[in-house]
Amino acid sequence: MTDEELYALLRNGDAQALDAVMAKYTRLLWNIAGAILRNIGTNEDIEECISDVFIELWRKPGNWDPERGGLQTYLALLIKREALNRAKRLRRIPALSLNEEIAQRGDVMQEVLSMESGTEAITAVDELPEPDREIFIRRHLLGQKPDDIARSMKLPVRQITNRLYRSKGKLKTQLQALEQI
Numbered sequence: 001m002t003d004e005e006l007y008a009l010l011r012n013g014d015a016q017a018l019d020a021v022m023a024k025y026t027r028l029l030w031n032i033a034g035a036i037l038r039n040i041g042t043n044e045d046i047e048e049c050i051s052d053v054f055i056e057l058w059r060k061p062g063n064w065d066p067e068r069g070g071l072q073t074y075l076a077l078l079i080k081r082e083a084l085n086r087a088k089r090l091r092r093i094p095a096l097s098l099n100e101e102i103a104q105r106g107d108v109m110q111e112v113l114s115m116e117s118g119t120e121a122i123t124a125v126d127e128l129p130e131p132d133r134e135i136f137i138r139r140h141l142l143g144q145k146p147d148d149i150a151r152s153m154k155l156p157v158r159q160i161t162n163r164l165y166r167s168k169g170k171l172k173t174q175l176q177a178l179e180q181i
Helices: 003-011 015-037 043-059 071-091 098-105 108-114 119-126 132-140 146-153 157-180
Strands: none
Touching (some): 132 146, 132 157
16 A cells, blocks of 8 residues: 555544554654664554554644655654654753754754754655655664665765765755755
8 A cells, every 4th residue: 555545544543544544654754763772762662653643644644745755654754753852851962942943953963853843854854856855864764874874775885975965065055945945
């Protein structure tokens, strides 16, 4: 079943569609949340993050716009945001607003994750050409190291790092342009 078909079923409240999404994407979400919470949280924390993401998708399926980006990217952004928030709570770091955090870090990925609706973020990431999109997702959402990405994609490490650098630049430019609007 395609993501678009799942989307239509989710909008109609079909529980089997949610089951299909869970079966298809739980492992991806586990890997992303696990990479973030590995040394901080427990398996239960990871499971709760995943549950929260699926509950959000179930309650608000309209937040995902299939024309602006794929379901995989949307869920990956949601789980990363959820896991980062949980990691903050677990570390008992005083919560900063997302804008303050972005200002302190200057991190493009944080800017992408801070978008209120997430659709701009999905669009920005999905507009990256392949293999840049896959490299960006592997590095920033799955937390893979450039060496590992290079091995799995059979590309030189130098090419991976160059593509990551250019992709960050493109995303930063797009996000700055959106702020001007």
